[in-house]
Amino acid sequence: MGKSNFDVLQGTLALLVLKTLARGPMHGYGITLHIQRISRDILRVEEGSLYPALHRMEQDGWISAEWGASENNRRARFYALTAKGRKQLAEEEKNWERLTEAVASVLRFA
Amino acid sequence: MAWLRRWRNLWRRDRLAKEIDEELRSHIEMRARDNVAEGMTPAEAHEDAQRRFGNRLLMKERTRAMDLAGWIETLGQDLRFAARTLRKSPGFTGVAVLTLALGIGANTSVFTLIYALAIRPLPVKDASSLVSIYHHFRGNPHARGVQDLPYYISYPEYANYRDGSRSFSGLAAYAETTLSLGGADPQSLPGLLVSCNYFDVLGVHFTDGRGFSSFDCLASASPVAVLSNSFRQREFGGDGEVIGKTLTLDSQVFTVIGVAGPEFSGTELQVPDAWVPLAMAP
DSSP states (O other): OTTEEEEETTTTTHHHHHHHTTOOEHHHHHHHHHHHHHHHTTTOOOHHHHHHHHHHHHHHTSSEEEEEEOTTOOOEEEEEEOHHHHHHHHHHHHHHHHHHHHHHHHHHHH | OOHHHHHHHTTTTTHHHHHHHHHHHHHHHHHHHHHTTOOOOOHHHHHHHTTTTSHHHHHHHHHHHHHHHHHHHHHHHHHHHHHHHHHHHHHHHHHHHHHHHHHHHHHHHHHHHHHHIIIIIOTTTTTGGOOOOOOOSSOOGGTSSSSSSSTOOOHHHHHHHHHOOOOSSSSEEEEEEEEEEEOOOOOEEEEEEEEETHHOOOOEEEEEEEOOGGGGSSSSSOOOOOOOOOHHHHHOOSSOOTTTTTETTTEEEEEEEEEEOOTTTSSSSSSOSSEEEEEOOO
16 A cells, blocks of 8 residues: 555545445445455545444445355355435435536636 | 334344444454465454554444434434324324323322322421321221221320320321301311321421410410411412411401411321311310
């Protein structure tokens, strides 16, 4: 890990987790690895905020959790996207695009 | 059902905490294994995996708070849903509410009565050392004939117990009665006929005047009465002197000599408006 990576911004963690889970159920460690790998090590999920966020989303009904066996046959809690979570993901993706476009236009203009 | 699971979560906080622990342990072990694969020693690998969590205790606390916060929110939704459902079937709701209301009402009344009869300490100076004495008479109660009740004590019996008792600091007697108040606004009042040591034995506090003395019970004494605080307010208003004023009770003129403190509600369920000496009973 170099010095130029970023902790995932507050508020984008839910979006990234939902998007990650859209590929299929995954445990918490897998989610951190996936986000880090896909962002080519630029984004780093802070472990300390991941689990509160996961449990929050579970309580909100966006994701569901189930104990299962990991790739190496040890017990892990797997999270899966629910129908409500899929809707939430679509909405957050739209919001994110609007936000980045807005920031981009301000940067272009100024 | 989701709400049922959350409900159980609240009662199984320990289990929940253990589950979070296990989830984190599994995360740390997977990270440590990957660290070893990348060339760290097992000790380094484990330390690194743990360090990434920062303050683990705080983090676990926050995770658990999320589980409970969700539960509380859902509880609100469940309550709203229950309210909507109840509104939709007013007949059922009415019967349910009525059943509950009657049940609670009946229980409250019974408790109030039992509390007043058996639990509530009398509003006197030393309620814990106060005892009540009554007769138990086997046989035909009418044969005894003290107000037709077997547990009533006659005045001579009372005087005998009072003078012969060595276990008590004092023995007072009273009987419930109804007094008819004459004058501009005739009405009947709940009253207590009491022995002249009644207020001294109980240690009652007076807002005005005094209680009865032994002179008030002499046959030659002029009739005197003690008023309850609420009757004094009703009859004479809050302030102004009442000591020395007169009242016509049962066609006799009584002079007011005292007003009992507002906390003193007599020695029976019925709160008396006035106390008069037993010797003056018609």
